Structures are given as C-alpha cells and as structure tokens.
Amino acid sequence: xxxxxxxxxxxxxxxxxxxxxxxxxxxxxxxxxxxxxxxxxxxxxxxxxxxxxxxxxxxxxxxxxxxxxxxxxxxxxxxxxxxxxxxxxxxxxxxxxxxxxxxxxxxxxxxxxxxxxxxxxxxxxxxxxxxxxxxxxxxxxxxxxxxxxxxxxxxxxxxxxxxxxxxxxxxxxxxxxxxxxxxxxxxxxxxxxxxxxxxxxxxxxxxxxxxxxxxxxxxxxxxxxxxxxxxxxxxxxxxxxxxxxxxxxxxxxxxxxxxxxxxxxxx
Amino acid sequence: xxxxxxxxxxxxxxxxxxxxxxxxxxxxxxxxxxxxxxxxxxxxxxxxxxxxxxxxxxxxxxxxxxxxxxxxxxxxxxxxxxxxxxxxxxxxxxxxxxxxxxxxxxxxxxxxxxxxxxxxxxxxxxxxxxxxxxxxxxxxxxxxxxxxxxxxxxxxxxxxxxxxxxxxxxxxxxxxxxxxxxxxxxxxxxxxxxxxxxxxxxxxxxxxxxxxxxxxxxxxxxxxxxxxxxxxxxxxxxxxxxxxxxxxxxxxxxxxxx
Amino acid sequence: xxxxxxxxxxxxxxxxxxxxxxxxxxxxxxxxxxxxxxxxxxxxxxxxxxxxxxxxxxxxxxxxxxxxxxxxxxxxxxxxxxxxxxxxxxxxxxxxxxxxxxxxxxxxxxxxxxxxxxxxxxxxxxxxxxxxxxxxxxxxxxxxxxxxxxxxxxxxxxxxxxxxxxxxxxxxxxxxxxxxxxxxxxxxxxxxxxxxxxxxxxxxxxxxxxxxxxxxxxxxxxxxxxxxxxxxxxxxxxxxxxxxxxxxxxxxxxxxxxxxxxxxxxxxxxxxxxxxxxxxxxxxxxxxxxxxxxxxxxxxxxxxxxxxxxxxxxxxxxxxxxxxxx
Numbered sequence: 001x002x003x004x005x006x007x008x009x010x011x012x013x014x015x016x017x018x019x020x021x022x023x024x025x026x027x028x029x030x031x032x033x034x035x036x037x038x039x040x041x042x043x044x045x046x047x048x049x050x051x052x053x054x055x056x057x058x059x060x061x062x063x064x065x066x067x068x069x070x071x072x073x074x075x076x077x078x079x080x081x082x083x084x085x086x087x088x089x090x091x092x093x094x095x096x097x098x099x100x101x102x103x104x105x106x107x108x109x110x111x112x113x114x115x116x117x118x119x120x121x122x123x124x125x126x127x128x129x130x131x132x133x134x135x136x137x138x139x140x141x142x143x144x145x146x147x148x149x150x151x152x153x154x155x156x157x158x159x160x161x162x163x164x165x166x167x168x169x170x171x172x173x174x175x176x177x178x179x180x181x182x183x184x185x186x187x188x189x190x191x192x193x194x195x196x197x198x199x200x201x202x203x204x205x206x207x208x209x210x211x212x213x214x215x216x217x218x219x220x221x222x223x224x225x226x227x228x229x230x231x232x233x234x235x236x237x238x239x240x241x242x243x244x245x246x247x248x249x250x251x252x253x254x255x256x257x258x259x260x261x262x263x264x265x266x267x
Numbered sequence: 268x269x270x271x272x273x274x275x276x277x278x279x280x281x282x283x284x285x286x287x288x289x290x291x292x293x294x295x296x297x298x299x300x301x302x303x304x305x306x307x308x309x310x311x312x313x314x315x316x317x318x319x320x321x322x323x324x325x326x327x328x329x330x331x332x333x334x335x336x337x338x339x340x341x342x343x344x345x346x347x348x349x350x351x352x353x354x355x356x357x358x359x360x361x362x363x364x365x366x367x368x369x370x371x372x373x374x375x376x377x378x379x380x381x382x383x384x385x386x387x388x389x390x391x392x393x394x395x396x397x398x399x400x401x402x403x404x405x406x407x408x409x410x411x412x413x414x415x416x417x418x419x420x421x422x423x424x425x426x427x428x429x430x431x432x433x434x435x436x437x438x439x440x441x442x443x444x445x446x447x448x449x450x451x452x453x454x455x456x457x458x459x460x461x462x463x464x465x466x467x468x469x470x471x472x473x474x475x476x477x478x479x480x481x482x483x484x485x486x487x488x489x490x491x492x493x494x495x496x497x498x499x500x501x502x503x504x505x506x507x508x509x510x511x512x513x514x515x516x517x518x519x520x521x522x523x524x525x
Numbered sequence: 526x527x528x529x530x531x532x533x534x535x536x537x538x539x540x541x542x543x544x545x546x547x548x549x550x551x552x553x554x555x556x557x558x559x560x561x562x563x564x565x566x567x568x569x570x571x572x573x574x575x576x577x578x579x580x581x582x583x584x585x586x587x588x589x590x591x592x593x594x595x596x597x598x599x600x601x602x603x604x605x606x607x608x609x610x611x612x613x614x615x616x617x618x619x620x621x622x623x624x625x626x627x628x629x630x631x632x633x634x635x636x637x638x639x640x641x642x643x644x645x646x647x648x649x650x651x652x653x654x655x656x657x658x659x660x661x662x663x664x665x666x667x668x669x670x671x672x673x674x675x676x677x678x679x680x681x682x683x684x685x686x687x688x689x690x691x692x693x694x695x696x697x698x699x700x701x702x703x704x705x706x707x708x709x710x711x712x713x714x715x716x717x718x719x720x721x722x723x724x725x726x727x728x729x730x731x732x733x734x735x736x737x738x739x740x741x742x743x744x745x746x747x748x749x750x751x752x753x754x755x756x757x758x759x760x761x762x763x764x765x766x767x768x769x770x771x772x773x774x775x776x777x778x779x780x781x782x783x784x785x786x787x788x789x790x791x792x793x794x795x796x797x798x799x800x801x802x803x804x805x806x807x808x809x810x811x812x813x814x815x816x817x818x819x820x821x822x823x824x825x826x827x828x829x830x831x832x833x834x835x836x837x838x839x840x841x842x843x844x845x846x847x848x849x850x851x
Contacts, residue, residue: 024441031449035461039310039317042460048314178291185299194302195309270649277646281637284678360633362598364650365622371650521600521614523538 004102008110015114022118025070029123033066037134052198056137057225061196063136064221067123068152070115072159072217074166074187078108081167082176090171100259101252104167109160140226147233152220154240159216161247162187168251171258192218198227212243270366274374275342282379289380296383304329304391307455318460323398324487328479329455330392335418335478336451337384343423345375347447349430350437352376358520368517369510372430402488410482410496417478417499424502424509425450425473431509434516450475457483477501526607527571528734529595529702534568534604536590537561564590566758568604574701575732577724579739579749579766583846587758588738592704595736596626609701622651625695629707632687633694634679640690641675644697651698658697665693669723685716692720696727703727705737709744721747742838754845761849773841777815779806781822782830789825793818803829 037059044055053061070076081104084090093100127136139145166184170176188194190204190213197208197218208214219240223233282289307329311322320328339347352358352375361371401407429443450473458466458480470476477498485495539559565587572578582588593599594606597613597620606612611620634643648658666672669689674682682690688708695703705724709717725748727733739745745752746766754762762769776795781787782803789797789806793813798805808818815833822828 020439021441024439024444027442028444028449031445032452035449035453038461038465039456042317042456043310043314046314046316046318051313175288175291177288178295181292181295182298185295185302189302189305195306199309199313201309201312270646273646273649277635277638277642280642281635284637356631359593359598360628360631362617363596363621363624363626365618365652366650367618521598522602 004106008106011110012114029066060137063127148224155216158244168255215240278377292380323395327395330388332454334388338419339422340381344377345372346426350433413499417502427509431512431516434520528574529572530607532605534601536564536601577735579745579752582755624702625700626704629710639676702734778834780832785826
C-alpha cells in the first residue's frame with residue numbers, strides 16, 4: 001500500500017511544478033467560465049419556459065465546473081500512460097512487483113489532484129468576489145455542502161477509474177485515436193461538462209440515467225446548488241459508489257486480460 | 268505556392284501511411300465537432316432565442332467561426348504548432364533554407380483530419396442558410412464570402428501572434444488558448460449578446476466582431492447600411508501587426524538564440 | 526582573402542536564473558535575474574576553399590554556436606564573418622544557397638514518407654534545375670548506395686541508412702560548403718566508414734569545403750588535416766593535426782616478444798618491465814625515436830614479434846583539454 005501512496009505523492013509533487021501552466025489554465029478557465037455565464041444570462045434574459053434551474057444555480061454550477069475542470073474532465077488524458085502503452089515501456093512497469101492497475105490508478109489520482117489544487121482556489125476566490133449576477137454562490141445549505149463533499153470525493157474516485165480505463169483499452173487498439181477518443185468525447189458530454197444535464201433534451205437525460213458519467217460531477221454540483229432534493233442526493237451517492245466499484249473491477253480484469261495478450265505478442 | 272502545395276501533399280501522404288488511424292480520427296472528429304453545437308442545440312430546446320437571435324442565426328455565426336478555425340488547423344497548422352518547432356530545434360533547419368521563413372513555417376505541418384471539421388462547418392452553414400429567410404443580393408453574397416475569409420484571417424493572425432511569443436519564451440504559452448479556443452467558443456454566438464466591455468474588446472483589440480457580428484447584422488437584415496456588410500475587410504488590417512510581430516520575434520531569435 | 530574569413534566573433538547569451546520555491550517562482554515571474562554566458566569569445570580563423578577542418582572541443586565549448594553563426598542561424602554580438610563574399614546573417618536567403626548542413630541529432634527528412642519525396646521538395650525549395658537535380662541525385666544515390674532505400678518510409682530505415690539520406694539531402698543543391706555537426710553519432714562501424722569515405726571523396730572530387738564537428742576523434746583523424754580546438758568559447762589551437770600529435774604524443778609503449786634476456790639502458794627509455802613472454806618498454810619518443818630503437822633492439826635480442834602502441838588520439842585530446850583546463 002505504501003508503494004501506491006508513493007506513486008501518488010510523486011505525481012502530486014511533480015504536478016505542482018507546472019505553475020506557469022496552472023496560471024495559464026486559470027486564465028483560460030476564467031475566460032471560458034465568463035463566456036458561458038454571459039451566454040446563459042443572455043438566454044435567461046431572453047426568457048424561456050420550464051427552466052430546470054434558476055440563473056444563480058446555473059452560474060454557480062458553471063463556476064464549479066470550470067474551477068474543478070482539471071479534476072472531473074476526461075479529455076485531458078494522462079499522456080504518460082498512453083505513451084507507455086504505445087512505445088512498449090510498459091514492460092518496465094510490468095517488471096515491478098506491484099499491481100499495475102493500482103499503480104496507474106494512484107498515478108492518475110495524484111496528477112488530477114495536483115492539477116486541481118493549483119487552479120481551484122484562485123478561481124473560486126476570484127469568482128466569489130464578482131458582482132451579481134456573475135458571482136459564484138455559496139452552497140444551498142450546510143447539509144448540502146457536506147453531501148457535496150462526499151459525492152465529489154466519490155466522483156473523483158469514479159472519474160479516475162474511468163481515466164485509467166482508456167489506456168487499458170489502448171492496450172488492445174494500440175492507438176488512442178479513434179475508438180478511445182470517441183468514447184472520451186461521448187463521456188464528457190454525458191458528464192454534463194459542456195451543458196448541465198438538466199438542459200439536455202429529454203431522451204438524452206433518460207439515457208444518461210443508466211450510465212456512470214453523470215455521477216462524476218453533475219450530481220455533486222447539483223447537490224451543492226440545491227437543484228436536487230436531499231433524498232435524491234443520498235440515493236445518487238449510493239449509485240455513484242456502485243458505479244465506482246463496477247468500473248474499478250472492470251478495469252482491473254480488463255487489464256489482466258489485455259496484458260496477457262501483450263505478453264503473448266511479446267510487446 | 269508550388270512548394271506549399273507540394274508540402275501539403277506530403278503531409279497528406281504521411282498521414283495516409285496510417286490509414287486506419289486516419290479514418291478513425293476523421294470519424295472521432297465528427298463527434299468532437301458535434302459536442303460543439305450540442306451546447307447550442309440543447310439550450311435552444313429550452314429557450315426560443317438569445318437576445319433576438321434564433322437557433323439558425325446562431326448556427327450561421329457558429330459555422331463561420333468553426334470554418335475559419337478548422338481551416339487554419341489544416342492549412343496553417345505549422346503556425347499553430349510553432350512552439351513545437353522551436354522546442355524541437357527544427358526552426359534552425361528552416362533558417363538554412365533559401366526561402367521565406369513564414370512560407371516554410373506554413374509548410375511545416377498540417378492536420379488533414381480536421382478537414383472533417385471544415386466539411387461539417389460548411390454543412391451547418393448551408394443548412395442555416397436554407398432555414399433562414401435572407402433577402403439575398405450581390406453585396407450579401409459578397410458579405411458572406413468576406414465573413415468566411417476574415418474568419419480564416421483572424422485565426423491566422425492570432426496563431427501568428429502566439430507564434431511570435433514563442434520566440435521569447437514558451438512559458439505560459441497556454442494563455443493563447445484564451446484567445447484561440449476561448450475566442451472561438453465566444454464567437455460562436457453573435458458578439459452582441461455579451462456585455463459591453465467584451466464587445467468593445469473583441470471589436471477593437473481582437474476584432475472578432477467584424478468577422479461575424481456586424482456583417483451578420485447586415486446579412487440578416489438587422490442593419491441596412493452597406494458598410495456593415497463590408498466590415499470584415501477591417502480584419503485584414505489586423506494581420507499587419509501580427510506579421511510584424513512575427514518578424515520582430517525572428518530577429519530576436521537570431522540574435523539571442525533558443 | 527580566404528574563402529571563409531571569421532574575425533573576432535563574440536556571442537553572449539542571457540540565461541534566466543532558476544531558483545526553487547514558490548516565493549522565488551513568483552519573484553522571478555516579475556523580475557528575472559540573468560546569468561551572462563559567453564558562448565564564443567573573440568573567435569577568428571580563416572579557411573581556404575577545399576579544406577576539411579575538424580572543429581573540436583568538449584561539450585558546451587561553443588562549437589554549435591559557431592556552426593550556427595556560420596550557417597546564418599544566429600548573428601554574433603560582435604565580429605565579422607565573410608564566407609564566399611557574403612555575411613551569413615545579413616544575406617540569409619542568398620547565402621544559404623551555398624551551404625549544406627547536416628545536424629547529426631536532427632532530421633530534415635520527413636519521417637513517414639520515403640526520402641525521395643523530401644529530395645523532390647528540396648529541389649523546389651532550392652530551385653534546382655531539373656537536369657542538374659537528376660544528375661546530382663543519381664550521383665549521390667550511386668555514391669552513397671541509396672538505390673534500395675530512398676523509396677522506403679524514413680521511419681523504417683536504420684540509423685546508418687538514414688544518415689546517408691540526410692547527407693544526400695544536404696548536397697542536392699551542390700553547396701560549396703558543407704557543415705557536418707556530428708555526422709557519425711550513433712552509427713555502427715560500417716556506416717561510419719561509408720560516411721567517411723564518401724566525405725573524403727566529395728572533398729576530393731568537388732572540392733567542397735567541409736567543416737566537421739565530432740566527438741569521435743577517429744572521424745577527425747581520417748578526414749581532417751587541420752583542426753581548430755575551441756574551449757570556453759575561445760580558439761585554443763589552430764593548426765595541423767600532425768603537429769598536435771607530435772607535441773602531445775611523447776610517450777610510446779613498445780611490446781617485444783622474445784625468449785632472450787634483454788639488458789638495455791639508454792636515455793629515453795623510461796621504464797622496462799618483464800612480461801609473460803617478453804618485455805614492455807616505455808619510450809620517450811623525443812629522446813629516442815622508434816626508428817632508432819628498433820635496430821638497437823634487434824642487435825641485442827632476437828625479436829619474435831613487436832607491437833608499438835601509440836597513444837590514441839583520444840588520450841591526446843584528454844591531455845590537451847587538461848592542459849588548457851577546459
């Protein structure tokens with residue numbers, strides 16, 4: 001267990017080195033967030049019917065999305081793992097007396113947390129100081145906030161498991177272009193990364209109920225802004241946990257299976 | 268020109284070396300592109316208009332910006348990826364050739380997969396033109412043409428500016444995403460829906476508004492004055508400082524080194 | 526005036542100081558401290574048309590900076606440089622038509638397509654007339670043995686094959702001057718030999734002026750008669766390789782195989798020791814040349830076999846670097 005923690009720590013610390021990238025990331029996210037916020041305000045000003053969230057909830061949701069983007073997105077792939085798979089340096093890793101799946105898992109987790117730590121606080125600080133209606137609002141209640149923390153934690157574990165899955169699939173396809181990239185862009189849409197899920201067309205909302213993606217960030221964000229009732233939130237956290245276990249189990253066994261192939265091929 | 272066309276051909280040939288990959292990437296780009304207008308489509312299921320612009324009006328705006336951006340990714344990729352050229356040290360190889368540097372930079376890279384985005388942008392453009400009831404006249408056709416060209420020009424200028432920055436340092440280069448991706452994201456909507464300060468900034472500092480807002484107003488008949496239709500011409504002026512900056516940066520590179 | 530005339534070239538770089546720690550990082554974000562590094566200082570030399578010059582020095586001595594200046598990539602802070610009547614950094618486009626450059630660590634070939642496609646592009650870039658292009662290309666193909674490899678995507682070539690293609694690509698426009706920056710790095714013995722033979726032949730037949738840097742001293746010894754040694758940005762030695770050898774190659778070990786007992790005492794023999802089947806002598810060649818030693822030995826003993834071990838050029842260079850403290 002200690003070895004896995006060391007992996008986590010190493011990745012976390014080396015991630016903290018990239019400060020100039022982080023500052024640039026903050027600027028970008030702030031700009032993007034601001035653009036989205038203005039677009040929603042413009043839409044809300046123009047009037048609409050049966051809107052699933054009020055404008056303040058939407059804006060807070062958007063800012064949460066931007067400031068936690070490094071944590072909850074799937075498109076920023078862990079290049080190191082993909083490279084390892086493609087150029088065969090994976091054999092080095094196989095030579096180590098630890099389970100490769102969990103080594104990867106903790107690497108990715110460390111990477112994601114260090115990325116988000118550098119970006120989250122400045123963004124949240126600045127956006128809470130913005131004047132109304134642009135401001136990032138507080139949680140709808142203390143209890144909501146606690147639930148938010150729990151579900152964000154599980155969401156993080158879930159998204160890490162999903163991110164580790166992609167290089168594992170690449171073990172069979174040998175290139176992440178194509179299938180894997182297609183999967184990732186679908187996953188990101190269905191996570192609510194581009195549009196909050198309540199704004200989806202109805203049929204898509206129904207589909208995403210049966211998929212793990214909306215439990216990454218959409219659930220915790222909506223708990224925070226108070227867009228779902230407490231019971232629904234607790235129920236969601238329960239499903240989240242189940243998905244997390246399923247994906248880890250799936251990734252773990254898929255890796256075992258795919259590695260056998262790699263060894264047979266002599267890759 | 269002959270060299271540029273030849274280099275493009277060679278890039279295509281290189282990419283076709285990995286046929287399966289090429290086709291799959293091409294397909295995945297279609298999906299990635301879809302995520303872009305998914306936002307717009309979704310929001311328009313809940314709202315009927317944004318500050319008076321209908322779905323198809325927004326999509327027209329969107330397709331013009333996407334067209335210009337993707338066009339640059341295919342045909343001016345070398346400028347977009349200029350930082351890599353500097354980091355690899357391959358820029359030195361361009362300096363030992365007896366040709367214009369900017370031309371050689373243009374020749375240095377191309378991403379043909381992004382042709383799929385160009386095609387989609389054109390499809391969206393055609394669909395929105397069909398759905399919109401535009402009172403066409405010769406000037407309006409010309410305006411549409413200018414919008415497409417100026418969209419290519421503005422992204423080229425921004426890429427070129429970012430490339431000039433690479434001559435000094437590549438630290439914090441990610442900021443360019445604010446102006447490229449961020450600008451693209453924003454300019455998918457008619458700039459007028461944004462706050463005043465934004466509109467001013469993107470009119471006078473980075474002239475996105477001349478690409479697809481003022482001419483759009485003319486095209487849709489929201490403004491009658493002909494100079495709205497001709498306003499994309501101003502974007503060409505914007506190229507001048509960008510090109511100057513690039514050559515300034517190059518001068519510095521040859522005197523300071525990498 | 527010589528073909529290549531370099532006068533008192535100096536070039537300094539500013540390197541940003543990097544300190545660790547968040548505080549320092551923020552500080553340096555606003556105000557950077559720089560170190561001034563003198564890459565080359567007061568470098569002068571002249572080279573005649575048709576010469577092959579080995580340009581040597583340890584890592585970081587200023588070799589590649591000089592090559593970059595000579596090929597028009599960098600301009601110096603001070604100094605003049607006239608090559609074929611032109612100043613490289615002032616008339617870049619006109620000047621670079623006259624030179625070819627091979628960077629051993631970089632590739633000018635397109636990775637995924639056959640080298641011949643790159644050649645065709647270079648023809649257009651250099652505006653080489655078709656007829657001339659064909660004949661130069663065929664000539665290079667023949668001499669560098671490229672028939673079977675120019676139609677294969679470059680990524681599938683071995684390093685040696687690729688380097689041969691790189692050299693060909695640099696010569697398609699028949700440059701008067703060829704800069705070779707570590708052209709044999711990473712190559713196997715056979716490829717190295719092929720490359721060296723070709724360079725020799727090129728110089729001989731076309732009278733191409735060649736400036737060569739390499740860390741492999743056998744490249745230098747087989748190709749260059751003259752070397753320029755640079756260290757800490759300054760020219761430390763400029764002259765024939767032979768003179769340098771004479772100056773530094775002062776001790777030679779001689780192994781003699783014999784059954785007889787050797788009793789020899791002479792000025793110049795520094796050490797004598799018995800080996801399994803003979804003797805080992807350390808000779809100071811300034812005092813006693815080998816040609817004098819041999820008759821001396823054969824008079825005293827019956828020599829079954831003799832082996833003379835010269836100091837390798839690498840050892841000489843190490844000594845040289847030590848002497849100059851670089």
